[in-house]
Amino acid sequence: MKLIKIKPSQIVAYPFLVVFVCFSVFPIFWMVSSAIKPSTEIYSIPPKIFTSFTLQHFRYMLFETHTIRYFLNSLIVASITTLISLSFALPGGYGLARFNFKMKNAISIAILFSQMLPLAVLLIPLYMVLAFLGLLDTYLGLILTYLGFAIPLTTWLLRGFFAGIPKELEEAAMIDGCTRFQALMRVLVPVAMPAIIATGVYSFMVAWEEFLFALSFTSSDRVRTLPIGINSFIGEYGVDWGAVMASSTLASLPIIVLFMIFYEQFISTFTEGMIKG
Amino acid sequence: MKFFYKRRREQGFLYVLPVLVIVFFILVFPLIYNVYLSFHQSDLYSIDLSFVGLRNYYDLVRDSGFLNAFQNTLIWTFWSVFFQVLLGLVAAILLQRISYGKRIFQILIMLPWIVPGIAAAASWRWLYHPDFGIINYLMSLLGYDPVIWLGDPNLALPAVIVVNIWKMYPFAMLIVLARLQAIPSSIYEAAEIDGGNSLQIFLRITLPMIRGVLSILTLLLTIWSFNAFTFIYAMTGGGPARSSEILGLRIYRDALENMLFGKAAAEAIFLFIIILAFSVVYLHYTYDWEEGV
Numbered sequence: 001m002k003l004i005k006i007k008p009s010q011i012v013a014y015p016f017l018v019v020f021v022c023f024s025v026f027p028i029f030w031m032v033s034s035a036i037k038p039s040t041e042i043y044s045i046p047p048k049i050f051t052s053f054t055l056q057h058f059r060y061m062l063f064e065t066h067t068i069r070y071f072l073n074s075l076i077v078a079s080i081t082t083l084i085s086l087s088f089a090l091p092g093g094y095g096l097a098r099f100n101f102k103m104k105n106a107i108s109i110a111i112l113f114s115q116m117l118p119l120a121v122l123l124i125p126l127y128m129v130l131a132f133l134g135l136l137d138t139y140l141g142l143i144l145t146y147l148g149f150a151i152p153l154t155t156w157l158l159r160g161f162f163a164g165i166p167k168e169l170e171e172a173a174m175i176d177g178c179t180r181f182q183a184l185m186r187v188l189v190p191v192a193m194p195a196i197i198a199t200g201v202y203s204f205m206v207a208w209e210e211f212l213f214a215l216s217f218t219s220s221d222r223v224r225t226l227p228i229g230i231n232s233f234i235g236e237y238g239v240d241w242g243a244v245m246a247s248s249t250l251a252s253l254p255i256i257v258l259f260m261i262f263y264e265q266f267i268s269t270f271t272e273g274m275i276k277g
Numbered sequence: 278m279k280f281f282y283k284r285r286r287e288q289g290f291l292y293v294l295p296v297l298v299i300v301f302f303i304l305v306f307p308l309i310y311n312v313y314l315s316f317h318q319s320d321l322y323s324i325d326l327s328f329v330g331l332r333n334y335y336d337l338v339r340d341s342g343f344l345n346a347f348q349n350t351l352i353w354t355f356w357s358v359f360f361q362v363l364l365g366l367v368a369a370i371l372l373q374r375i376s377y378g379k380r381i382f383q384i385l386i387m388l389p390w391i392v393p394g395i396a397a398a399a400s401w402r403w404l405y406h407p408d409f410g411i412i413n414y415l416m417s418l419l420g421y422d423p424v425i426w427l428g429d430p431n432l433a434l435p436a437v438i439v440v441n442i443w444k445m446y447p448f449a450m451l452i453v454l455a456r457l458q459a460i461p462s463s464i465y466e467a468a469e470i471d472g473g474n475s476l477q478i479f480l481r482i483t484l485p486m487i488r489g490v491l492s493i494l495t496l497l498l499t500i501w502s503f504n505a506f507t508f509i510y511a512m513t514g515g516g517p518a519r520s521s522e523i524l525g526l527r528i529y530r531d532a533l534e535n536m537l538f539g540k541a542a543a544e545a546i547f548l549f550i551i552i553l554a555f556s557v558v559y560l561h562y563t564y565d566w567e568e569g570v
Contacts, residue, residue: 020386027401121548148302215510226393234398
């Protein structure tokens with residue numbers, strides 16, 4: 001029998017934490033519970049918490065709207081953005097962590113400041129450039145836009161991780177005859193896998209939920225992402241709340257699952273990148 | 278080992294070069310182009326530009342709609358960030374104290390940060406629904422009349438601020454908690470032996486240790502709130518009667534609904550300069566450059 005020792009000062013913390021958990025979780029719980037309630041119970045006063053279960057809203061959403069298409073579009077755009085940004089960030093983060101060169105500090109600061117640029121400043125010029133290149137309402141246009149945000153961020157997070165790995169690791173590989181780039185790919189990448197996954201998850205999340213550019217740069221169901229689909233549901237006159245909550249649930253579940261699976265790596269990479277950065 | 282670092286300067290730059298190219302084409306060039314646009318006027322439905330100098334900026338200062346949006350943005354940002362940091366700090370301190378169930382509490386508290394913004398906006402609109410929303414139902418149990426949260430000029434902005442706080446306070450909690458866990462417990466033990474009470478320990482030890490992180494955190498949250506768009510767009514559309522219109526929404530409307538590229542570009546540069554000036558002044562007064570974070 002293992003006894004858990006809890007100090008009195010700890011016990012006091014629990015009721016307050018329960019209040020925080022309720023505040024955080026209730027809106028999400030209510031979203032999911034409204035998505036699986038029959039319409040008659042969604043619009044009932046008083047609201048019912050535990051009710052009969054139905055998939056009618058999911059069925060409607062999947063078979064009578066373009067939601068599946070939006071979901072796939074989001075998946076394609078977010079996945080490609082993540083893969084490309086990691087392939088830029090891997091050498092980029094490594095270069096910033098390992099070498100000294102002219103302008104290195106200026107470049108580091110520029111990368112950090114790029115995260116402060118208001119999206120609104122980029123909205124008009126990117127719209128005009130994409131229009132000029134014929135890339136409005138295409139996957140490529142959206143992916144290019146997201147890369148501008150994802151690449152500096154992932155580079156910065158990986159830089160923090162590489163800085164914490166001893167140099168001797170790749171030097172040993174180089175003595176054995178690897179080039180530096182080979183040493184990076186064959187020796188450092190396996191070691192850095194948890195950080196690479198965590199960074200990838202974050203960049204996926206950012207691309208998955210992005211709203212302003214997806215709204216501005218896409219116009220057809222062929223390219224529109226899931227957030228824009230949800231927005232068109234709530235923009236209708238006489239909103240079908242069951243369908244809105246079902247599509248919101250559909251958009252939330254994949255990243256909640258991703259977050260829970262990679263929770264440990266995600267938290268440690270993210271906080272180290274932010275705090276030690 | 279010197280051999281391996283021969284030509285390291287040039288080589289290191291090559292590793293970073295692809296990142297710089299992307300940053301230039303997708304962030305720096307558009308920024309410069311935006312400045313250029315802000316000195317021009319573009320007509321509705323044509324992209325022909327004519328140079329107007331500073332007139333777009335001059336017009337902004339006299340535009341009551343713009344000033345209203347600017348004022349709303351300040352209110353929105355101040356209250357959002359104030360409560361995001363406060364709640365995040367309290368939640369982090371509570372989590373730091375407990376040992377049993379810490380992980381599950383942390384995951385649950387962080388969920389709002391993970392949920393896509395538009396799904397959060399939709400869910401909260403449903404919670405705020407005047408006829409079937411659960412918030413009005415709870416109010417009725419307490420004996421209050423139903424409130425049209427998002428349709429009342431005095432309540433719309435505060436109602437959406439609550440959503441913004443809900444979404445981002447977990448991020449503040451995450452960052453503060455990570456810093457708290459890096460403080461060696463021996464420091465606290467020494468303070469307890471010396472007879473310090475909880476309040477003294479918090480004010481004299483914890484607060485000074487997390488000051489750097491709080492400072493950067495506040496800056497980041499301020500910038501993000503200043504640039505916000507999704508919640509206001511999807512929950513109130515800036516209404517009723519522009520009472521919740523913020524700059525991010527106004528720029529979007531002027532650019533893509535009214536097609537006034539020059540005017541919207543000037544508004545965007547105004548926003549950018551405010552953020553930049555605030556960041557510089559803020560860091561100058563709060564951030565200890567020598568100590569770091």
